[in-house]
Amino acid sequence: MSDTQQLDQLVAACHWIGAKGWAPATGGNMSVRQDEHFCLLSESGKDKGGLTRDDFIQVEIASNLAPSGRKPSAETALHTLIYRLFPEAGAVLHTHTVNATVLSRVEEGAALLLYGYEMQKSLTGQHTHEDTVAIPVFDNSQDIAALASEIEDYAARFPLRYGFLLRGHGLTCWGENVNEARRHLEGLEFLFECERQRRLLESK
Template sequence: MSTLPTEDILDAGRWIDAQGWCPATGGNFSQRSGDNAALITASGRHKGHLTGQDLLRVDLEGRVLDSDLRPSAETLLHCCLYRLDAGIGAVLHTHSVNSTVLSRLTAGDWLEIEGFEMQKSLSGNLTHDEAIRIALFDNTQDMQALAAAVTERWDQAPLSWGLLVRGHGLYAWGRDMNEARRHLEGLEFLFACVLEMKRLGAPV
């Protein structure tokens, strides 16, 4: 049975911090709260030491609801994802070394991965034989512009599981927090495999 959204986020923070995927106070996590709002981590909080006092609610335009806490600028991209797909229930934004480095090594708008059994950790993907594609976006401090770029790409074809921001990190999502965590873990494993193959000079 699912726990309360607050506990979902706190537990995800402890787990993600233990993996080293959100150093310092980087990253942010959110979970849908009703049809028109989300619970999200406040700016500047270490994700391994979150308490309920480090979370706030925002509407899906990113406006704070009944809190004095300050959301990070990246809240706008979380809200954008919730608006684009009513089926998204949780979003995890992390800053792992693997996702950050691989995003810089990959040219173009997509990272393609195939041949790994772990691709089946991603919902709807039933085989290692078909390539999965993760959208790549250039980093910017203008989150409105990044949200617009994501929306434009989504309008061409909805994105699945996650996206990468170059030199910045990964946004992974799912229908609920459990699925978002599985997608995050599966993608991180796949990114590590691709980087190791690059390091060994093998074709990927």
């Protein structure tokens, strides 16, 4: 698939995310891999529901630098980390949803454990509701380089699949291409909403 086609798919995904209210107040950032050296990352400070091709900046995966001189998002290092850790990753989506933000704060463990939900099968490689899907939860930090290093250390010791949560911040997820990343995002959001509702009901 050409760069133009991939970028068009990502723009469409951003509009879909914006329409759902999953990246409010210009929050969030999305990217697609160009090749082993570069990715295209959404420009900071823009409404994700109205992005065009021109709102994506080419970024070098190894250095986080933009050859054009334009300033990429402060969270660029999280995107490039995923592309370095997972050569098969072709797209990364970072959203700020209510479900992900709230669950990441109330979950006291190192991971949000999801089990018993049929929609777990929306995640690549998951074939039954009887499995447990662990979504790691990291403390939020404004020091993105340190945060990326922490996530990299985690990935060297434990499986890191589909995505991770930042406490009080949101979800970062990925896939082999835009369509798979979008499916993972939608599937995880459904699972987060179910888990949030389950905990509310059980607390009454």
